[in-house]
Amino acid sequence: MTSALLRTHEVVKKFGGLVAVDGVDVAIEDGDIVGLIGPNGSGKTTLFNCITGVLSPTSGRVEFDGRDITGKSPDQIALDGLIRAFQEPRIFPGISVRRNLLAARARSGRVSEALLERQDSPDAVDRARETAEFVGIGGMFEEKASSLSLGQKKLLQVAMVLMPDPDLILLDEPTAGVNPSMITDIVDLVREVNEDGTTVLLIEHNMNVVMDVSDSLYVLNSGQVIAHGPPDEIQQNDQVLRAYLGSA
Numbered sequence: 001m002t003s004a005l006l007r008t009h010e011v012v013k014k015f016g017g018l019v020a021v022d023g024v025d026v027a028i029e030d031g032d033i034v035g036l037i038g039p040n041g042s043g044k045t046t047l048f049n050c051i052t053g054v055l056s057p058t059s060g061r062v063e064f065d066g067r068d069i070t071g072k073s074p075d076q077i078a079l080d081g082l083i084r085a086f087q088e089p090r091i092f093p094g095i096s097v098r099r100n101l102l103a104a105r106a107r108s109g110r111v112s113e114a115l116l117e118r119q120d121s122p123d124a125v126d127r128a129r130e131t132a133e134f135v136g137i138g139g140m141f142e143e144k145a146s147s148l149s150l151g152q153k154k155l156l157q158v159a160m161v162l163m164p165d166p167d168l169i170l171l172d173e174p175t176a177g178v179n180p181s182m183i184t185d186i187v188d189l190v191r192e193v194n195e196d197g198t199t200v201l202l203i204e205h206n207m208n209v210v211m212d213v214s215d216s217l218y219v220l221n222s223g224q225v226i227a228h229g230p231p232d233e234i235q236q237n238d239q240v241l242r243a244y245l246g247s248a
């Protein structure tokens with residue numbers, strides 16, 4: 001068996017009588033971009049919540065980098081190097097892009113010195129500026145986050161996820177609601193982040209995007225993995241086609 005960076009074992013999440021995630025095994029190899037797709041309500045976000053400690057699985061196990069992280073808090077998991085972006089951008093609208101990025105770094109506490117140094121130390125501000133430039137919002141560094149377009153907010157959210165230098169990022173629909181020209185920017189950014197050594201697990205409804213950017217995909221339907229493989233196989237998979245047609 002190869003050693004995956006992230007592995008789930010039979011993860012189940014029930015909400016009362018509803019089984020939102022129903023025995024899911026995924027293995028994400030270090031260095032890959034992996035897509036997670038499936039119809040609305042198929043359990044994608046709930047699986048993310050179970051992986052990142054936002055929810056405790058009803059049963060099953062989550063391993064990250066060879067360690068059991070099941071039941072740890074999101075902050076502890078972030079310290080381990082696994083950071084997630086939410087379906088709706090979670091940014092602080094009333095403060096600048098700069099301050100959002102500094103807060104994202106301080107909150108994770110990944111860099112232990114960051115806890116000791118002042119939040120706006122020159123090093124921290126340099127890193128914030130570089131990260132804003134890297135995602136393409138360097139020109140908005142001193143602007144209030146509320147003045148960004150939705151696409152720019154999504155880029156800021158990715159930048160915030162990158163601030164602590166994570167090993168694995170989980171992105172929940174990074175292109176949803178974003179205008180087409182900005183979608184290309186976000187896809188290019190995901191690729192660049194990955195080329196810099198960060199493993200990516202990506203929920204995405206835009207099939208062109210997810211088939212183009214992913215090394216492999218998992219398909220969820222009614223909380224279960226119904227297919228796993230490279231994009232060209234997934235596109236031909238009868239069960240996958242049925243799941244999508246069935247939900248239309």
Ligand SMILES: Nc1ncnc2c1ncn2[C@@H]1O[C@H](COP(=O)(O)OP(=O)(O)OP(=O)(O)O)[C@@H](O)[C@H]1O
Nearest residue numbers: 015018020038039040041042043044045046047087
């Ligand atoms: N906190 C919760 N309490 C009760 N039911 C929930 C909760 N969160 C999700 N669900 C239910 O679990 C199922 C899976 O939802 P989830 O949000 O994981 O789907 P999804 O695949 O992310 O869908 P989408 O593509 O629409 O974002 C749905 O039936 C949803 O209504």
Ligand SMILES: [Mg+2]
Nearest residue numbers: 044045046087
């Ligand atoms: Mg979702």
